[in-house]
Amino acid sequence: MTTDTATWIEKDKKQLHPVYHPKTHVNPLVIERGEGVWLYTTDGRKILDGMAGLWNVNAGYGREELAQAAYDQMKELAFTSNFSGMTNLPSIQLADKLAGFAYEGLNTTFFTSGGSEANDSAFKTARYYWKRKGKPGKYKIISRKGSYHGITLASTFATGLEKYHTMFGPALEGFVHIPAPNPYRYEGQLKDGETVGRAAARELEEAILREGADSIAAFIAEPVMGVGGVIVPPDDYFPLVRQICDKYEILFIADEVITGFGRTGEWFALKHWNVKPDILSFAKAITSGYAQLGGIQISDEIRETMESAADTEAYMHGYTYSGHAMACAVGLKNLEIMEKENYPQRARELGKRLLDGLKSLLEFPFVGEVRGMGLVCGVEIVSDKAADPALAMKIFKAAEERGLRSRPLGNVLAFSPPLSIHEDEVDEIVRRLGAAMDSVR
Numbered sequence: 443m444t445t446d447t448a449t450w451i452e453k454d455k456k457q458l459h460p461v462y463h464p465k466t467h468v469n470p471l472v473i474e475r476g477e478g479v480w481l482y483t484t485d486g487r488k489i490l491d492g493m494a495g496l497w498n499v500n501a502g503y504g505r506e507e508l509a510q511a512a513y514d515q516m517k518e519l520a521f522t523s524n525f526s527g528m529t530n531l532p533s534i535q536l537a538d539k540l541a542g543f544a545y546e547g548l549n550t551t552f553f554t555s556g557g558s559e560a561n562d563s564a565f566k567t568a569r570y571y572w573k574r575k576g577k578p579g580k581y582k583i584i585s586r587k588g589s590y591h592g593i594t595l596a597s598t599f600a601t602g603l604e605k606y607h608t609m610f611g612p613a614l615e616g617f618v619h620i621p622a623p624n625p626y627r628y629e630g631q632l633k634d635g636e637t638v639g640r641a642a643a644r645e646l647e648e649a650i651l652r653e654g655a656d657s658i659a660a661f662i663a664e665p666v667m668g669v670g671g672v673i674v675p676p677d678d679y680f681p682l683v684r685q686i687c688d689k690y691e692i693l694f695i696a697d698e699v700i701t702g703f704g705r706t707g708e709w710f711a712l713k714h715w716n717v718k719p720d721i722l723s724f725a726k727a728i729t730s731g732y733a734q735l736g737g738i739q740i741s742d743e744i745r746e747t748m749e750s751a752a753d754t755e756a757y758m759h760g761y762t763y764s765g766h767a768m769a770c771a772v773g774l775k776n777l778e779i780m781e782k783e784n785y786p787q788r789a790r791e792l793g794k795r796l797l798d799g800l801k802s803l804l805e806f807p808f809v810g811e812v813r814g815m816g817l818v819c820g821v822e823i824v825s826d827k828a829a830d831p832a833l834a835m836k837i838f839k840a841a842e843e844r845g846l847r848s849r850p851l852g853n854v855l856a857f858s859p860p861l862s863i864h865e866d867e868v869d870e871i872v873r874r875l876g877a878a879m880d881s882v883r
């Protein structure tokens with residue numbers, strides 16, 4: 443390590459990092475530059491970013507066009523309030539571009555600065571909607587065990603990973619968790635002849651009946667679970683979920699914070715199953731991480747219920763940075779790039795190459811399963827079929843020493859590289875991970 447880097451690391455102690463523990467935040471990589479899929483550290487290392495930052499830098503690092511879009515907009519107007527009778531051109535243009543872009547009938551956007559705020563907004567909007575519909579008792583949110591929905595208080599307790607709750611309880615009332623449709627490790631009970639998709643959907647119906655449909659506002663799900671270990675659901679799951687939500691008048695919130703904007707091989711992932719949500723949460727890749735932006739899109743039906751609100755029923759919700767002019771300008775330019783470079787198709791083609799390559803690693807006895815959809819993949823590390831997070835961590839570190847960044851999620855190593863990645867770089871991910879695995883066996 444260079445003296446410079448040691449100094450940076452010492453000074454870095456003055457900030458608190460996300461999901462912080464003093465034992466794990468030691469000798470962080472100090473990144474000073476990025477280009478394409480590559481990150482460069484202050485001590486001269488070159489690292490292939492197999493995670494596109496945090497699943498978000500879809501267009502890759504160092505894009506001049508995005509820097510220019512931010513610069514131009516900042517000079518013109520960096521920010522103005524979107525509250526109280528004001529608006530701005532980039533937010534108008536981006537909302538217009540997004541109308542119907544993800545799903546037909548979702549034509550209205552509310553902007554946030556990220557995914558947690560998007561999900562909080564989704565929950566509040568669902569509650570608002572039911573109050574306007576004269577059903578104020580519908581306030582609970584059902585989510586899945588293993589899900590990740592963010593870090594604000596409400597999205598923390600919608601999240602189905604207990605380690606995010608432990609130090610922040612007591613749990614908020616009104617958040618109910620059900621088993622996820624994880625084909626490799628299904629936690630619920632399978633009835634005779636039942637598929638995992640059907641069983642997990644049945645759990646939703648049973649939870650609705652147990653809690654009472656008249657107490658439930660919405661069900662939230664990531665189409666492909668990310669932080670919970672890259673879980674790709676069976677094909678029968680989401681069509682059944684949609685039917686159940688309709689049957690019991692429950693809003694369906696799709697958390698597409700990771701899966702949105704091409705990552706899985708469709709612009710938005712529920713398209714794989716021909717299913718439409720009532721509310722869509724998005725963030726991350728809307729700007730490829732070049733600016734802080736997220737939001738929700740709501741169905742025309744929800745929008746219409748707002749139109750006739752009484753004076754006392756205003757949607758008293760909004761952030762200083764809702765519709766941030768510079769962030770929206772970057773989002774617009776990024777969408778232009780993603781369309782021009784056809785990211786859903788790239789994700790399908792290069793994702794197949796990555797998945798096939800990673801599957802070749804099944805020859806290692808500790809690789810239990812390799813799964814993925816488009817350019818998001820998970821490699822499950824096991825010892826005699828039991829999850830082995832310690833070994834996954836060892837492989838993660840060995841890969842990092844070989845200049846490959848993945849993300850250890852319990853016993854699963856996740857890969858979600860920029861969608862601008864090239865074939866030889868996909869092969870490099872597989873080669874470096876293989877070498878890391880070789881070194882620990």
Ligand SMILES: Cc1ncc(COP(=O)(O)O)c(C=O)c1O
Nearest residue numbers: 556557558590591592668699700
């Ligand atoms: C599915 C999902 N939802 C919500 C979030 C929260 O987004 P943010 O970190 O931008 O608040 C994340 C972050 O990783 C996510 O993966």
